[in-house]
Amino acid sequence: PKAGERKAKAERLFGLMDGFLKNDPLSLQTDILDHVEYTVARSRFSFDDFEAYQALSHSVRDRLIERWHETQQYFKRKDPKRLYFLSLEFLMGRSLSNSVINLGIRDHYADALKQLGFDFEVLAEQEGDAALGNGGLARLSACQMDSLATLDFPAWGYGLRYQYGSFRQVILDGFQHEQPDYWLNFGNPWEIERVHVSYPVKFYGTVEEDILNGQKYKIWVPGEMVEAVAYDNPIPGYGTRNTINLRLWAAKPSGQDDMESYNTGDYINAIVNRQKAETISCVLYPDDRSYQGKELRLKQHYFFVSASLQDIIRRFKEEHNNFETLPDKVALQLTDTHPSLAIAEVMRVFVDEEHLSWNRAWDIVCKIFSFTTHTIQPEALEKIPVDLLGSLLPRHLQIIYDINCNFMEELKKKIGLDYSRLSRMSIIEEEGPVKNIRMANLSVICSHTVNGVSRIHLELLKTKVFKDFYELWPQKFQYKTNGVTQRRWIVVSNPNLCALISKWLGTEAWIRNVDLLMGLREYAADADFQQEWKLVRRLNKIRLAEYIEAMSGVKVSIDAMFDVQIKRIHEYKRQLLNLIGIIHRYDCIKNMEKSDRRKVVPRVCIIGGKAAPGYEIAKKIIKLCHAVAEKINNDPGVGDLLKLVFIPDYNVSVAELVVPGSDLSQHISTAGYEASGTGNMKFLMNGCLLLATADGSTVEIIEEIGEENMFIFGAKVHEVPTLRDKGSARKPSLQFARIVRMIREGYFGFKDYFGSLCDAVEGNGDFYLLEHDFESYLEAQASADKAFVDQKRWTQMSILSTAGSGKFSTDRTIAEYAESTWGIEPCKCPF
Numbered sequence: 001p002k003a004g005e006r007k008a009k010a011e012r013l014f015g016l017m018d019g020f021l022k023n024d025p026l027s028l029q030t031d032i033l034d035h036v037e038y039t040v041a042r043s044r045f046s047f048d049d050f051e052a053y054q055a056l057s058h059s060v061r062d063r064l065i066e067r068w069h070e071t072q073q074y075f076k077r078k079d080p081k082r083l084y085f086l087s088l089e090f091l092m093g094r095s096l097s098n099s100v101i102n103l104g105i106r107d108h109y110a111d112a113l114k115q116l117g118f119d120f121e122v123l124a125e126q127e128g129d130a131a132l133g134n135g136g137l138a139r140l141s142a143c144q145m146d147s148l149a150t151l152d153f154p155a156w157g158y159g160l161r162y163q164y165g166s167f168r169q170v171i172l173d174g175f176q177h178e179q180p181d182y183w184l185n186f187g188n189p190w191e192i193e194r195v196h197v198s199y200p201v202k203f204y205g206t207v208e209e210d211i212l213n214g215q216k217y218k219i220w221v222p223g224e225m226v227e228a229v230a231y232d233n234p235i236p237g238y239g240t241r242n243t244i245n246l247r248l249w250a251a252k253p254s255g256q257d258d259m260e261s262y263n264t265g266d267y268i269n270a271i272v273n274r275q276k277a278e279t280i281s282c283v284l285y286p287d288d289r290s291y292q293g294k295e296l297r298l299k300q301h302y303f304f305v306s307a308s309l310q311d312i313i314r315r316f317k318e319e320h321n322n323f324e325t326l327p328d329k330v331a332l333q334l335t336d337t338h339p340s341l342a343i344a345e346v347m348r349v350f351v352d353e354e355h356l357s358w359n360r361a362w363d364i365v366c367k368i369f370s371f372t373t374h375t376i377q378p379e380a381l382e383k384i385p386v387d388l389l390g391s392l393l394p395r396h397l398q399i400i401y402d403i404n405c406n407f408m409e410e411l412k413k414k415i416g417l418d419y420s421r422l423s424r425m426s427i428i429e430e431e432g433p434v435k436n437i438r439m440a441n442l443s444v445i446c447s448h449t450v451n452g453v454s455r456i457h458l459e460l461l462k463t464k465v466f467k468d469f470y471e472l473w474p475q476k477f478q479y480k481t482n483g484v485t486q487r488r489w490i491v492v493s494n495p496n497l498c499a500l501i502s503k504w505l506g507t508e509a510w511i512r513n514v515d516l517l518m519g520l521r522e523y524a525a526d527a528d529f530q531q532e533w534k535l536v537r538r539l540n541k542i543r544l545a546e547y548i549e550a551m552s553g554v555k556v557s558i559d560a561m562f563d564v565q566i567k568r569i570h571e572y573k574r575q576l577l578n579l580i581g582i583i584h585r586y587d588c589i590k591n592m593e594k595s596d597r598r599k600v601v602p603r604v605c606i607i608g609g610k611a612a613p614g615y616e617i618a619k620k621i622i623k624l625c626h627a628v629a630e631k632i633n634n635d636p637g638v639g640d641l642l643k644l645v646f647i648p649d650y651n652v653s654v655a656e657l658v659v660p661g662s663d664l665s666q667h668i669s670t671a672g673y674e675a676s677g678t679g680n681m682k683f684l685m686n687g688c689l690l691l692a693t694a695d696g697s698t699v700e701i702i703e704e705i706g707e708e709n710m711f712i713f714g715a716k717v718h719e720v721p722t723l724r725d726k727g728s729a730r731k732p733s734l735q736f737a738r739i740v741r742m743i744r745e746g747y748f749g750f751k752d753y754f755g756s757l758c759d760a761v762e763g764n765g766d767f768y769l770l771e772h773d774f775e776s777y778l779e780a781q782a783s784a785d786k787a788f789v790d791q792k793r794w795t796q797m798s799i800l801s802t803a804g805s806g807k808f809s810t811d812r813t814i815a816e817y818a819e820s821t822w823g824i825e826p827c828k829c830p831f
């Protein structure tokens with residue numbers, strides 16, 4: 001009878017519903033105006049652009065929620081194996097344009113707004129970026145969510161809802177300053193707060209023993225409790241109604257603890273102390289280099305892991321009562337080692353709370369986790385001091401010790417008493433002044449699959465970073481070359497190119513099946529196509545030039561080659577090599593006969609990116625860029641032949657503007673240091689030529705489009721160690737030495753300040769081989785100049801770049817993960 005009542009009620013409610021929300025102009029206008037009046041609480045007769053953006057977003061959000069509900073209900077009914085994608089960082093950028101494009105109603109909204117007197121693009125510009133991440137890893141997570149939704153996979157993303165995302169980079173007198181990113185101050189229409197979806201998360205305390213049915217059990221008695229509240233962010237797929245969920249957790253004070261303080265009458269202090277709970281999800285750590293053993297960061301990691309797993313296990317238990325079937329229903333993806341405490345947490349829940357035997361629990365755990373690492377440098381692998389973990393999560397430390405003990409026993413049986421190898425493979429690092437937990441070893445040991453992010457990255461994992469593990473378990477190691485989503489990086493950010501591609505391919509199907517871009521090869525030399533291609537690129541350059549002028553006051557010539565390097569500032573990414581090359585170009589122009597200047601290809605060099613706040617050398621590189629720009633841009637003898645601009649506060653929406661307007665982009669890391677790189681793929685898709693080293697995914701780009709369509713230079717991965725060993729015995733470059741001397745001797749001012757930068761690239765100090773690669777860098781630059789003069793050839797190369805970019809879509813990456821790592825199948829809602 002109960003089920004019957006429920007059905008009758010559902011039917012009654014359904015009868016009240018007027019079908020799905022409508023997308024004709026009148027319905028959209030009514031909807032937007034209703035939101036102006038009832039959500040934004042402004043008069044529908046008088047509201048500004050920002051209020052219009054808010055109302056518009058809420059109207060879009062309604063449509064997202066509708067599809068989100070259908071999708072979730074369908075997943076529930078079908079109960080497929082689900083992927084849970086755990087990442088501490090998601091760089092989502094703006095949502096409005098992406099949402100309406102994926103929902104297939106962008107033009108509907110644009111028309112409806114036009115009649116109301118608003119321009120869709122102007123309103124879209126009102127939106128701030130959701131910048132809950134630092135760099136490549138975080139943007140990859142965002143692109144992967146788009147592909148998971150588009151390919152209809154039953155997936156959930158889990159992350160943290162930081163109150164302050166990536167810091168705002170402000171440049172004062174050429175120096176970087178960091179300011180907080182108050183991204184939630186004006187509300188966030190793209191999230192749905194779920195006050196009822198909340199879980200307690202425990203910290204500190206002690207581990208005690210209990211006996212149940214004659215069995216001894218460990219009980220963790222926590223010292224502190226915090227509440228994790230869910231915020232859901234619907235992620236719509238393109239060309240499908242499937243809309244998946246990105247669930248982000250925010251910390252709130254728990255309602256349960258600390259009655260003691262209230263009872264003692266210390267009411268104010270009790271509240272103040274409880275409020276401190278919110279600091280856990282307050283701020284994103286801005287360092288994209290290495291993990292530092294900070295207590296708050298560890299707290300963030302566990303807070304995220306504990307809440308996500310409580311949610312995942314609750315969902316599983318709603319439909320299933322036997323954990324043996326968990327691996328058939330749940331795949332847990334660890335994005336780098338930041339969520340790897342999940343391994344110990346699942347063991348704790350199974351053994352201490354669900355009372356499974358250790359061996360049964362372990363068996364299940366080894367079948368559910370997969371791990372992707374995004375770094376190459378062993379020193380960047382995350383380590384947690386044992387004392388810190390023992391104090392914050394005492395039971396987890398015990399569990400990790402037990403996992404390690406069992407692993408060591410097994411390992412001894414396989415490799416014998418090779419103590420140096422045993423100690424390298426141990427989860428516990430005993431050497432050094434502080435005992436540490438090696439999170440990477442824990443992740444490799446417990447995951448069924450370890451993925452690299454490009455083919456060359458996997459090679460380095462196998463031969464260097466995880467050599468011992470690879471020899472033990474070769475079958476665990478795979479790679480999935482990264483990608484980017486063409487929805488964001490062409491359709492949203494380069495609408496003119498999008499329309500042109502669809503026109504010449506005669507279809508929009510490439511937006512879901514990007515391999516179809518290959519069809520453009522046929523027209524690469526077609527004069528009409530080239531003409532239209534050039535026009536689109538020129539319009540994008542005009543847009544970028546206007547932005548540059550507004551940002552920096554520098555007027556640039558559209559006819560110049562726009563040469564761009566935008567990414568986090570790092571020594572290994574070698575922005576300094578770029579700057580030394582720019583100074584060399586300037587020096588050449590200055591020393592040239594006037595008549596020769598006519599032969600110079602004009603350049604606008606654009607650099608952008610944030611330096612981690614504590615990364616001194618990176619901050620000096622930013623300052624040097626400004627000092628050099630000051631000199632060059634104000635030199636009347638140089639004029640339009642060379643300009644240098646630094647674009648401040650680089651983020652996703654800045655990239656959306658810069659990428660389509662670039663002619664040449666630089667990806668010039670020392671070979672063997674960039675795990676993959678994804679910036680190269682965004683530029684490639686947009687028909688920008690690459691000047692690059694054979695590093696990370698660039699190696700695979702070369703295979704797809706051919707070296708003749710790129711400018712490749714520098715030492716190869718296998719040459720780097722020998723070259724480094726040679727140190728100052730390498731052949732010196734006089735040109736390089738001259739430029740470094742100019743910097744050192746104060747040609748650009750700040751003589752003392754730049755001294756340490758110069759030390760970092762000279763003689764034995766030149767760890768990243770700038771001097772060695774300099775000559776071939778200049779040759780590659782000269783080839784780029786030569787190619788640019790021949791616009792027909794350049795345009796052909798540009799078209800071939802886009803045409804060959806199909807492999808580098810996250811659609812391909814995700815399809816590979818689904819098949820060979822996660823074992824999940826599409827689950828498309830039938831509408």
Ligand code: F58
Pocket residue numbers: 134135136137138140287288289290291374375453482674675676677678696
């Ligand atoms: C990046 N890593 C890699 N880490 O550097 C890049 O080659 C790759 O394409 C990208 O991942 C995606 O696979 C990266 O962005 C971080 O930002 C971490 C954040 C937390 C601290 C440690 C670095």
